[in-house]
Amino acid sequence: MERPYVMAQNGNVENGSAAQTHTQSQRYLSTRGEDYGLSFEEVVLKGLATDGGLYIPEAIPDASSSWRSWKDLSYPELALEILSLYISPSEIPRADLKDVVDRSYSTFRTKDVTPLVHLQDRQYLLELFHGPTFAFKDVALQFLGNLFEYFLVRKNKGKTGKDRHHLTVVGATSGDTGSAAIYGLRGKKDVSVFIMFPKGRVSPIQELQMTTVPDKNVHNLSIAGTFDDCQDILKSILADGDANKSLNLGAVNSINWARILAQIVYYFHSYFSLVKSKSDFELGDRVRFVVPSGNFGDILAGYFAMRMGLPVDKLVIATNENDILDRFWKSGKYEKKKAQGADAAGGLVVDGVLAHEDGVKETLSPAMDILVSSNFERLLWFLAYEFAASAGMDDLWNKKQAGQEVSKWLKELKTTGSFGPVYQDVLKYAKRDFESERVDDTETIETIQDLYRKVGYVLDPHTAVGVTATLRSVSRAGPGVHHISLSTAHPAKFSGAVDMALREEEAFDFEKQVLPTEFIGLDKKEKRVSDVENDWQKVRDLVKAQVEQELSEA
Numbered sequence: 402m403e404r405p406y407v408m409a410q411n412g413n414v415e416n417g418s419a420a421q422t423h424t425q426s427q428r429y430l431s432t433r434g435e436d437y438g439l440s441f442e443e444v445v446l447k448g449l450a451t452d453g454g455l456y457i458p459e460a461i462p463d464a465s466s467s468w469r470s471w472k473d474l475s476y477p478e479l480a481l482e483i484l485s486l487y488i489s490p491s492e493i494p495r496a497d498l499k500d501v502v503d504r505s506y507s508t509f510r511t512k513d514v515t516p517l518v519h520l521q522d523r524q525y526l527l528e529l530f531h532g533p534t535f536a537f538k539d540v541a542l543q544f545l546g547n548l549f550e551y552f553l554v555r556k557n558k559g560k561t562g563k564d565r566h567h568l569t570v571v572g573a574t575s576g577d578t579g580s581a582a583i584y585g586l587r588g589k590k591d592v593s594v595f596i597m598f599p600k601g602r603v604s605p606i607q608e609l610q611m612t613t614v615p616d617k618n619v620h621n622l623s624i625a626g627t628f629d630d631c632q633d634i635l636k637s638i639l640a641d642g643d644a645n646k647s648l649n650l651g652a653v654n655s656i657n658w659a660r661i662l663a664q665i666v667y668y669f670h671s672y673f674s675l676v677k678s679k680s681d682f683e684l685g686d687r688v689r690f691v692v693p694s695g696n697f698g699d700i701l702a703g704y705f706a707m708r709m710g711l712p713v714d715k716l717v718i719a720t721n722e723n724d725i726l727d728r729f730w731k732s733g734k735y736e737k738k739k740a741q742g743a744d745a746a747g748g749l750v751v752d753g754v755l756a757h758e759d760g761v762k763e764t765l766s767p768a769m770d771i772l773v774s775s776n777f778e779r780l781l782w783f784l785a786y787e788f789a790a791s792a793g794m795d796d797l798w799n800k801k802q803a804g805q806e807v808s809k810w811l812k813e814l815k816t817t818g819s820f821g822p823v824y825q826d827v828l829k830y831a832k833r834d835f836e837s838e839r840v841d842d843t844e845t846i847e848t849i850q851d852l853y854r855k856v857g858y859v860l861d862p863h864t865a866v867g868v869t870a871t872l873r874s875v876s877r878a879g880p881g882v883h884h885i886s887l888s889t890a891h892p893a894k895f896s897g898a899v900d901m902a903l904r905e906e907e908a909f910d911f912e913k914q915v916l917p918t919e920f921i922g923l924d925k926k927e928k929r930v931s932d933v934e935n936d937w938q939k940v941r942d943l944v945k946a947q948v949e950q951e952l953s954e955a
């Protein structure tokens with residue numbers, strides 16, 4: 402099927418000279434239609450659109466005639482090619498972008514940045530955890546940190562003292578995002594970073610990763626509450642006009658477009674790695690990607706890669722028991738919670754297990770414990786656009802329709818807790834590109850055990866959710882289809898689940914086989930963290946005070 406909404410990247414090549422190639426400048430619009438025509442810099446610094454939507458490019462660049470030529474590029478070279486299709490050179494000159502990209506990936510422990518390893522049969526693992534904090538979020542947050550720095554250096558050229566533009570990044574984390582954001586922003590000039598985490602509810606290693614960073618611009622806030630409390634505090638602070646103005650707030654959570662953008666690169670990179678491996682896979686063959694998903698940011702990058710022209714057979718969503726995405730693909734209905742009954746005390750019971758009041762279930766793959774997937778809104782826009790385009794009107798009308806449809810769905814979700822079922826055709830488009838699987842904790846543990854016994858590889862629980870989904874996908878697609886499972890975290894970050902799965906194995910030794918040297922001795926380092934009450938105004942005031950103090954010491 403011919404797909405709309407892909408623009409030719411190279412325009413007219415006059416006189417056959419590459420130097421004359423004209424690249425249309427890339428602009429961004431909001432999924433809710435009220436905010437459009439923005440530059441890349443604006444969308445990166447703003448994070449969320451003014452109409453409450455998320456930013457997407459006005460056109461997905463068509464790389465179908467150029468992607469094959471990228472096969473032998475190094476990771477940073479490939480990143481430069483892909484990113485420059487989304488960032489106009491008039492905004493960031495190519496040499497500057499190259500410098501930002503090179504610095505972002507020089508902090509990874511492997512030259513390949515995201516190596517592809519063979520698991521078994523035609524199944525591969527894409528290891529995304531070789532960055533500073535041992536989880537896939539580093540791939541995007543190393544880049545985002547350097548981007549913030551680049552924009553600030555540019556804004557502050559020749560300025561001193563109070564005239565300098567200062568950015569305060571505030572984030573809430575249940576573990577992985579916080580440390581990755583801190584490592585992306587530590588030591589950067591004119592940026593302060595504040596990370597809130599629920600006191601006593603992140604894993605010891607995650608907490609140490611955050612609190613042992615010595616840089617003065619890093620501030621950890623241990624909140625007496627849950628992760629949801631931290632998110633509520635964040636929302637209140639972001640919505641506080643006064644704080645927003647005086648602090649100039651920036652966002653690093655996965656709604657930031659730059660994070661999705663950076664993640665597109667490893668889909669192409671791993672595809673080329675597969676071509677270059679000794680397998681029977683050739684340039685042009687189709688592959689399946691399987692992605693352990695929570696907020697839908699990682700897999701959405703795969704969707705962009707596919708739309709740019711990468712031969713993807715299917716993108717397979719793997720969820721844990723927090724399965725709102727899986728239920729959407731099965732029913733066309735997007736529904737906040739699936740309460741199966743309330744217990745006597747009034748708490749919510751999901752699948753027989755007492756859940757948080759809001760319906761999130763705690764699982765062994767906590768980075769995927771979500772109620773709604775924020776980036777799903779971006780896919781919804783493209784589905785709605787395609788639906789509108791099938792009526793054959795002009796592009797402007799289609800975009801307007803898509804924005805209106807998405808606004809309607811999201812409003813319904815907010816007021817009633819669900820929307821849908823969506824039109825049959827919308828679901829049909831979703832199913833053409835994606836499949837989905839839901840994996841419970843028992844299966845997760847079994848997969849960690851099975852793979853360890855079979856091939857000696859230790860999976861982290863998130864990756865194990867993905868590998869379980871891969872096995873099911875193989876049984877549907879057949880053994881001839883190549884699968885790449887995204888490995889989103891190093892197993893040492895989630896030692897509890899790994900220990901639960903493997904402690905009975907005779908020869909297994911966590912410290913020898915799993916624990917990276919970087920984690921040893923972290924607990925001996927000095928810790929920097931402030932305890933704060935679960936009260937957004939107290940948090941806001943503390944943030945203000947710490948920023949002032951930091952600036953006065955600078």
Ligand SMILES: *Cc1c(COP(=O)(O)O)cnc(C)c1O
Binds near residue numbers: 699890
């Ligand atoms: C964040 C995270 C995920 C989920 O990624 P999304 O982009 O939110 O779908 C999966 N695994 C790990 C280890 C993570 O940190």
